Amino acid sequence: MASNVLNEKIIPFFQRLSGSRHLVALRDGMTAAVPMIIIGSVFMIVAQFPIQGYQDFMAHTFGSNWATVVQYPTNASFHIMGLVAVAGISYNLAKSYKVDAFSAMVVAIGAFILTIPLRVDKAGAMWVPLQQLDSSGLFIAILVGLFITDLYVWLVHKNLTIKMPSTVPPAVSNSFASLFPGALALILMWIIRMAVEASPMKSIPNIINFVLQEPLSHLNNSLPGAIIVELFICLLWFFGIHGANTVSGVMMPIWLGAMTQNANAMQAGKALPNIVTQQFYDNFVHMGGSGATIGLAFMLAFLSKSKEFKTLGKLVVGPALFNVNEPIIFGMPVVMNYKLLLPFILAPMANVITTYTAMSTGIVAKTMGVMVPWTTPPIISGYLATGHLSGAVLQLVNIVIDGLIYYAFFKSMDRSHLAEEKDEVA
Structure with a gap:
């Protein structure tokens, strides 16, 4: 009975969820911001490479402000995270509806800017605070990207557009077609903003911070919260659903926000506030x-006795070094394989606990806000993410622990396969 409910209700639900147009648009839109963050991270590493001799040499050669100058591209990339996200989410969502994606994206960007309270300097000039365009504005970017684009698409499907003759160039025709739905979307956002400003919250960012961002960030930056997230990822994978993609659609804004806070603290010479960041999972929990x-x-590559596992090992060890393990998950397989469910959960759980404990006690440096690509091999990524040798050592310790957890289960399956192969030969 329980198995039927699982196969007929729960698994199909998560499969539909992971493939839904809104979650896919959210995932792809957030991913659009990652290249810019990586570019900014490279300049951050150059400016603050964690070797004192290098720091002294560069400061002596180029002056005391060289680090600030080198990190101009870091600021330019980190501080547009929300702007890129709202553009990417809106573009991908509108594209899935087969509506002019560029026009929808422009409207969504305008609506996003409309949510931000402007500042006025002493001379009367108005300006947009950069922090509302970066990770601080990610939740607003997500909501605007999804809601405004859906509204825009609905208006287009209702034919509330200005149609131009077929002789008009497509660029001009698309611009006029977006005029009416775009105006209605912006007017609605304007009304929402005025209503919020008349309330005790005063601004839309204050509401988002109070209702969503603060509670979720506190949950995320705790050990129980990290364990729950990782358990969810593993269970989804066991049933053949891409757990990392499904969960990151919700959690990535929080992880990237925590990463940016660490980067800002690093630049300001302050203590790093967060343990659980994007790099916490990418570089210390999900190794392989x-x-x-x-x-x-x-x-599989070096200890297998069975021919099947030896062959599989040659295929999976290369991708595993770059943290790609679909060949193992679907080739061994891990999916729906009860023999591997326990270690598949216990190994990353152990990584969560050891990494969180080591960083919270100060034994290992926290991740310093550098976006190290998730495909970076372990040991290298640990050093780059923390700027300290302790990060690489922790990764090595975690790999050993993971191997010990998997060993008994691996040996049991290897013996079973070897026996089957001998029976076939006999």
Whole structure:
């Protein structure tokens, strides 16, 4: 009975959820901001490479403000995270509806800017605070990107557009077609903003921070919160659903926001406030991919007795070094394989606990806000993410622990496969 409910209700629900147009648009739109963050992170590493001799040499050669100058591109990339996200989300969502994606994106950007309270200097000039365009504005970017684009698409489908003759160039025709739905979308956002400003909250960012961002960030930056998130990722993968993609659609804004706070603290010379960031999962929990399977990949490649596992090991060990483990998940397989469910959950859980404990106690440096690509091999990524050798050492410790967790389960399956192969030969 329970199995039927699982197969007929729960699994199809999560499969539909992970493939829904809004979640896909959210995931792809957020991913659009990642290249800019990586570019900014490179300049941040150049400016603050964690070797004192290098720091002294660069400061002596180029002056005391060289680090500030080098990090101009870091500021230019980190501080447009929300702007890029709202553009990417709106573009991908409108594209899925087969509506002019560029026009919808422009309207969504305008609506996003409309949510931001402007500042006025002493001379009377108005300006947009940059912090509302970066990770601080990610939740607003998500809501605007989804809601305004859906509204825009609905208006277009209702034919509330200005149609131009077929002889008019498409660029001009699309611009006029977006005029009426775009105006209605902006007017609605304007009314919402005026209503919020008349309330005790005073601004839309204050509401988002009070209702969503603060509660979720506190949950995320705790050990129980990190454990719950990781458990959810592993269970989804076990049923063949891309757990990391499904969960990151909701959690990535929080992880990137925590990362940006660490980067800002690093630049200001202050203590790093957050442990659980994007790099916490990418570089310390998911080594070898979801399930922390890098140790399993090496055992398949070098310790297998059965021919099937030896062949599989040659195929999976290379991708595992770059944290790609779909060959293991679907080739071994891990999906719907009760023999591997326990280690597939326990190994990343152990990584969460050891990493959180080591960073919270100060034994290992926290991630310093540098976006290290998730495909960066372990040991290298640990050093780059923390700016300290302790990060690389922690990764090595985690890999050993993961291998020990998988070893007994691997040996049992290897013996079983070897026996089957001998029976076939006999």
